[in-house]
Amino acid sequence: MNQLKISHLTVTYSNGFHAVNDLSLEIGNGMFGLLGPNGAGKSSLMKTLAGLQKCSSGTMMMNGTDISENPDYMKQNLGFLPQDFGVYPKVSAQDLLHHIALLKGISNTSERHEQVDSLLEKVNLTGFRKKEVRTFSGGMRQRFGIAQALLGNPRIVIVDEPTAGLDPGERNRFNTLLNAISKDVIIILSTHLVEDVRNLCSEMAVMDRGRILTAGEPEQLIAGLDGKIWAKSLVQQEPETAGYQVISRQLINRKLYLTVFSEDQPEGFHAVTPQLEHVYFKTLSQNI
Ligand SMILES: Nc1ncnc2c1ncn2[C@@H]1O[C@H](COP(=O)(O)OP(=O)(O)OP(=O)(O)O)[C@@H](O)[C@H]1O
Ligand SMILES: [Mg+2]
Structure with a gap:
């Protein structure tokens, strides 16, 4: 069982704005849904958990390790699919996965090949492995995104609005994929699709203005x-x-x-x- 414990976390941008404001939350294995309007602070929270930006106060403990003090622990155990992946270089999907695998520290060649091949298969991209990711459709890109997030068998997977812009078929495939891996790891999913949280998540929270307004099991909150x-x-x-x-x-x-x-x-x-x-x-x- 994995455990992420966030206590009194505050993230302040250089203009003095508190995007995350004294936020506390405990998350265990399974899928955790984060709902909130535009600008609520979801991406700010996720990027801070992923170590891409620093918090100004508070603590984040992953399985008992303080991840601000020990960012390497999170790096080794995290898969992150950001809201905006940015630009892809001119390399094939397969080569890019190998490159990211190396960055994640999977230095053993046969292990790396095994993981890359099995993930390409899992996300249904084996037939497109030689194509450049920048030529992929939105749905294929997101499936590639989850493949790169799953390299190195992470214990915590953070996906920021992964199904925005996907057609209903692609969205179903993506959700099924997430669900299949959610038993033994923590998955934090941010979305604007309330229905997806209802169907996928065992726990959830509603966030606005940098704070958690309510949290619990979807069924109980509805009841x-x-x-x-x-x-x-x-x-x-x-x-x-x-x-x-x-x-x-x-x-x-x-x-x-x-x-x-x-x-x-x-x-x-x-x-x-x-x-x-x-x-x-x-x-x-x-x-x-
Ligand atoms: N680098 C930055 N500097 C200053 N303010 C920022 C910065 N990044 C985000 N913000 C502000 O922080 C707040 C939270 O933004 P954030 O992107 O975390 O929201 P969000 O919940 O992910 O929204 P969305 O649903 O639109 O993705 C917003 O008011 C935003 O304008
Ligand atoms: Mg966001």
Whole structure:
């Protein structure tokens, strides 16, 4: 069992902005979903965990080792797929994997070949191994990205919005791949797809403005809203929302619906079965 323990972590950029603000979190094996709006601090947190930038205070312990003091431990045990991979050099997928494997310290040639070949197979890129990664489609690139993240059998895999821009088929394949490796390692997944967190993650958190607003098992967080979510269709832009905790105004089948949180049934509203999306919107609406 692996354990990542983040305590009172603060990440401050040079302009003085706290992108991560006194954040504490404990994560074990399995898939952990990180939800949060644009600018919440997800990538800042992930890049700091990956050792690409320093924190200004707090601690990050991986299996009992302080990873700020001992960055090599994290380097040896981490697979990271950043939100923006940047530019790829003019080399084939296979050669690039070998190069990254060497950087990760897999110096034994036969071991390296074995890993590269088996990962190319795993992500369905064996037939494209001689092609340059920069000529790949978005989905192929992300599959290559997960292959490079898995080199060296990491104990912790961090993937930052890995399925953004993928078609539904590619997204399913990518998610299935992540799920298959998630049993024995920590996977931290950031995404804007609430549905993916619901389907893939055993634990999750909602983050905004550098802080964790709520964390737990998706099922439990949803169960906490049982009998408390109500909706009605809005004929026009009705202003009469005072007194309700509004969760969302959303188009469903081209009709505008107002969804609110309330212990009792508000007049004119019908009951709605809570979904993870309600947890997300309710959590954020409390943080205004
Ligand atoms: N290098 C930087 N210097 C100053 N501010 C930064 C820097 N990088 C990010 N920020 C700010 O930190 C905040 C968090 O950004 P971050 O990229 O971590 O958010 P995010 O949750 O990953 O968002 P998204 O969902 O859009 O990817 C934002 O307000 C952003 O503008
Ligand atoms: Mg981001």
